[in-house]
Amino acid sequence: MSSDSAPIFWLTARQFLEGRSIRVVAALAAVPLLLGLIELIASGSDVDPRNMLGQSFNELSIPTLLPLIALILGSSALGNEISDRTLPYLVLKPWSRMRIIQEKFLATIVIGSIISIVFGFLVWGILCAAAGEFDGGLLLAVIVASVLAIAAYGAAFTFLSLMITRVLMAGLLYVLIWESLLARFIPGLRLLSIRHYVQSLFAHILGDATVTVEQQAAVGTSLIVLLAVTLVFIVLSWLRLQQMDLD
Amino acid sequence: MAATDTATRSPQAAQGSTSESSAPVRVNQVSKWYGDVVAVSQVDFEVWPGVTALLGPNGSGKTTLLKMLTGLTGPSTGTVTINGTVVRLGSDVYRDIGMVPEQEHIYPFMTGYEFLRLNAVMQRCSDIDASILRVLDLVEMRDAADRKVGEYSKGMRQRIKMAAALVHDPSIVFMDEPLSGLDPRQRVRAIDLIRELGEQGKVVIVSSHLLHEVQRFAEQVLVIVNGHLAASGSFRAIRDKIDEHARQILIVSSSPRRLGASLLEMNQAISARIDPAREGGIIIESNDVRALYQAVPKLAQTLDVRLFEIRSLDDSLASVFSYVTEAVR
Numbered sequence: 048m049s050s051d052s053a054p055i056f057w058l059t060a061r062q063f064l065e066g067r068s069i070r071v072v073a074a075l076a077a078v079p080l081l082l083g084l085i086e087l088i089a090s091g092s093d094v095d096p097r098n099m100l101g102q103s104f105n106e107l108s109i110p111t112l113l114p115l116i117a118l119i120l121g122s123s124a125l126g127n128e129i130s131d132r133t134l135p136y137l138v139l140k141p142w143s144r145m146r147i148i149q150e151k152f153l154a155t156i157v158i159g160s161i162i163s164i165v166f167g168f169l170v171w172g173i174l175c176a177a178a179g180e181f182d183g184g185l186l187l188a189v190i191v192a193s194v195l196a197i198a199a200y201g202a203a204f205t206f207l208s209l210m211i212t213r214v215l216m217a218g219l220l221y222v223l224i225w226e227s228l229l230a231r232f233i234p235g236l237r238l239l240s241i242r243h244y245v246q247s248l249f250a251h252i253l254g255d256a257t258v259t260v261e262q263q264a265a266v267g268t269s270l271i272v273l274l275a276v277t278l279v280f281i282v283l284s285w286l287r288l289q290q291m292d293l294d
Numbered sequence: 295m296a297a298t299d300t301a302t303r304s305p306q307a308a309q310g311s312t313s314e315s316s317a318p319v320r321v322n323q324v325s326k327w328y329g330d331v332v333a334v335s336q337v338d339f340e341v342w343p344g345v346t347a348l349l350g351p352n353g354s355g356k357t358t359l360l361k362m363l364t365g366l367t368g369p370s371t372g373t374v375t376i377n378g379t380v381v382r383l384g385s386d387v388y389r390d391i392g393m394v395p396e397q398e399h400i401y402p403f404m405t406g407y408e409f410l411r412l413n414a415v416m417q418r419c420s421d422i423d424a425s426i427l428r429v430l431d432l433v434e435m436r437d438a439a440d441r442k443v444g445e446y447s448k449g450m451r452q453r454i455k456m457a458a459a460l461v462h463d464p465s466i467v468f469m470d471e472p473l474s475g476l477d478p479r480q481r482v483r484a485i486d487l488i489r490e491l492g493e494q495g496k497v498v499i500v501s502s503h504l505l506h507e508v509q510r511f512a513e514q515v516l517v518i519v520n521g522h523l524a525a526s527g528s529f530r531a532i533r534d535k536i537d538e539h540a541r542q543i544l545i546v547s548s549s550p551r552r553l554g555a556s557l558l559e560m561n562q563a564i565s566a567r568i569d570p571a572r573e574g575g576i577i578i579e580s581n582d583v584r585a586l587y588q589a590v591p592k593l594a595q596t597l598d599v600r601l602f603e604i605r606s607l608d609d610s611l612a613s614v615f616s617y618v619t620e621a622v623r
Contacts, residue, residue, distance in 0.1 A: 065403040132397040140416040292367040
């Protein structure tokens with residue numbers, strides 16, 4: 048995919064990589080690596096990669112870290128263009144607004160996933176090397192859950208950035224109160240959170256009792272819900288970008 | 295003078311033809327309000343090839359109008375069409391449009407060349423490199439093309455924005471305060487460029503709040519005041535209307551009373567009053583400012599009065615607009 052065939056994707060990727068927020072994203076993605084190293088120091092060769100990484104990914108990455116990474120990238124993909132008033136350079140072109148949304152969204156998924164997966168791979172590799180066995184299923188579960196979580200959350204926060212100006216604050220409250228707190232402890236709300244379906248899928252791919260999810264959704268249901276959430280927010284973002292007044 | 299024509303003059307109309315084709319830019323009974331605030335009210339005009347100035351004081355609604363012309367903002371009522379297409383409904387219309395926005399921010403991590411390439415690619419130019427080189431030469435930025443935009447001066451950013459708007463050779467160009475930030479030499483070059491674009495048969499709509507700036511490039515003027523189209527037509531016609539009204543001139547001299555009395559005697563002044571805020575100052579009200587400007591130095595020489603300053607007190611655009619907008623105030 049060249050810069051001429053997908054110019055907005057490459058523009059957005061550069062905006063992410065040359066901005067300051069990428070450091071925050073990298074720091075968040077590095078938290079599991081830090082926890083893995085601490086576990087390694089504490090347990091030595093007795094470390095259990097599936098138990099350690101599986102638990103920390105399920106309890107920390109899915110409900111908190113991945114949504115925050117998606118929040119930072121998703122909210123700035125179009126939000127920064129609006130606040131910097133550079134969006135006219137993109138919308139005053141013979142380029143459909145759906146295409147603009149798609150390329151912005153793709154850059155969010157690609158950059159967010161690559162950073163998350165690289166750090167996930169590092170912690171997986173270090174723990175597995177210490178344990179002397181490489182657990183491919185665990186790595187697959189981390190990769191699939193990371194990509195789908197960033198896609199769903201990223202689409203939601205992209206839409207939010209087109210609706211309100213204080214998107215980071217609103218997104219932070221959503222992640223910390225709804226996804227990390229209410230949806231975790233109130234059974235009915237669980238089904239209304241993105242987190243629940245990512246955790247269900249993660250547990251299914253792991254395929255054992257390492258991670259258990261209450262009211263676990265089926266694989267098909269989880270996939271459909273996550274893809275539907277992603278698609279709905281992309282369409283809503285497109286409709287919003289069509290109608291909103293720009294500076 | 296209240297609203298005059300509702301359209302700038304078409305080439306056919308100028309030649310007395312009765313069969314007018316559709317204007318490239320049409321604004322039909324457009325209004326825009328934000329909550330209870332009316333930004334633009336019932337504006338109706340057409341624009342034909344050549345340079346047309348959208349003239350108005352700050353906050354008059356001209357930027358809102360320019361945003362509606364380019365589709366950045368939708369009208370609350372009425373329609374804006376570009377080459378017959380309602381501008382908010384189709385993206386293909388942007389093949390014909392170039393826009394120089396007022397805001398300065400450009401992606402700071404890009405070089406000038408990369409910024410132009412982004413624009414050329416998105417405009418689907420057939421020969422991207424040739425298009426970029428052409429506009430770099432137009433704005434005299436070839437030497438700075440490899441520098442990052444974040445390092446550019448305000449004037450350089452203004453010029454690279456102009457280059458980006460012209461990279462696909464559009465037939466309609468919108469410019470929002472394009473001379474802002476340019477040094478005197480660059481202003482001359484930019485004005486020449488705007489005139490050249492008009493002479494090439496492009497529709498060029500330039501927003502400005504500076505009357506003296508506009509008269510250097512615009513053939514047609516749309517005067518926007520308080521969100522209304524206060525006047526439209528040729529620059530000369532509007533200027534003549536302005537000149538018909540009394541204007542206030544401050545003259546600072548060694549003997550203001552003698553000078554004022556003589557000007558009244560010569561019928562060069564309607565009234566004269568001492569300016570308490572300025573030592574040696576007298577404020578003259580005149581119907582014929584040009585004649586007054588010519589008469590004062592000669593009179594001062596005759597009376598042996600030393601002149602220190604002569605300047606119009608109401609050359610600001612806001613004052614000038616008051617002459618042409620009595621009906622909308």
